[in-house]
Amino acid sequence: MTTAPNPALDPAIIRARTAEDVQVGNQIVRHRLGTRLMHWSAALSFAVALLTGLPIWTPIFGWLAGLFGGLSVCRWLHPWSGTIFFFAMVVMFAWWLEDMALEPGERDWFGKKLFTYMMHETIDDWMIGKYNGGQKIFFFAVCLGALGLMLSGLLLWFPESLPPAWRGLGIVVHEITFILFAVAIVFHVYLGTGAEPGTFRSMTRGTVPLSWARLHHPRWYREITGDDRPRT
Ligand code: HEM
Numbered sequence: 301m302t303t304a305p306n307p308a309l310d311p312a313i314i315r316a317r318t319a320e321d322v323q324v325g326n327q328i329v330r331h332r333l334g335t336r337l338m339h340w341s342a343a344l345s346f347a348v349a350l351l352t353g354l355p356i357w358t359p360i361f362g363w364l365a366g367l368f369g370g371l372s373v374c375r376w377l378h379p380w381s382g383t384i385f386f387f388a389m390v391v392m393f394a395w396w397l398e399d400m401a402l403e404p405g406e407r408d409w410f411g412k413k414l415f416t417y418m419m420h421e422t423i424d425d426w427m428i429g430k431y432n433g434g435q436k437i438f439f440f441a442v443c444l445g446a447l448g449l450m451l452s453g454l455l456l457w458f459p460e461s462l463p464p465a466w467r468g469l470g471i472v473v474h475e476i477t478f479i480l481f482a483v484a485i486v487f488h489v490y491l492g493t494g495a496e497p498g499t500f501r502s503m504t505r506g507t508v509p510l511s512w513a514r515l516h517h518p519r520w521y522r523e524i525t526g527d528d529r530p531r532t
Pocket residue numbers: 330339342343344346347431434435436438439442485488489492493499500501502503
């Protein structure tokens with residue numbers, strides 16, 4: 301009987317605790333531990349804010365309140381988890397801003413290319429670096445969305461200190477932003493899990509196989525490995 305290798309002893313996973321963008325054997329460290337903690341803090345606080353916000357929004361999702369001990373708990377937990385999410389996104393913005401800077405050649409991602417990526421057809425572009433144009437657009441969209449949710453949420457949190465029209469504006473902006481946000485996250489989760497085998501483990505173990513990097517992020521692969529042989 302053969303036993304699966306113990307991931308805790310994998311040198312690439314050990315290296316991924318502190319380093320990133322390095323090759324270890326036939327793997328590359330894509331997200332070091334700090335990056336993964338930052339990402340999952342945002343994802344977890346987003347999930348709590350979403351699941352506590354939905355039963356406040358409409359009775360259709362009233363059953364979700366039971367997960368948290370009732371609607372009154374959701375009413376205080378929602379703004380606080382939303383605030384934690386916002387600060388997690390502030391950290392994410394600062395953390396990834398440099399990596400996510402759009403390059404001149406990536407402008408064509410605003411259009412058909414973004415749609416193709418969302419439909420998960422592999423984009424054959426020799427110049428794709430650590431993040432592709434679609435990931436960068438997603439990053440800026442969620443950062444902007446988090447700001448919109450926080451500002452509009454504040455209008456709803458302290459309605460008595462503001463004119464009624466402000467509350468109306470808060471409701472419209474909060475609802476539109478969260479619906480767009482939720483749709484974007486559905487695509488993001490799909491692309492980060494089932495659609496691209498090997499991607500999810502970059503946010504759990506921190507590492508990706510060389511073949512994954514070469515297929516999806518060829519320029520990043522070349523920069524890390526120095527292997528610039530053309531793909532066959
Ligand atoms: C269960 C939920 C989630 C899963 C499974 C997931 C998965 C992933 C994975 C695997 C990556 C790495 C992609 C790569 O290295 O190429 C990633 C990156 C990222 N995630 Fe998430 N994520 C989730 C929720 C969220 C949430 C709630 C946010 C923020 C609102 C978020 C924002 C990002 C951003 C900005 C990136 C970098 C850009 C990108 O790769 O698209 N994620 N996520």
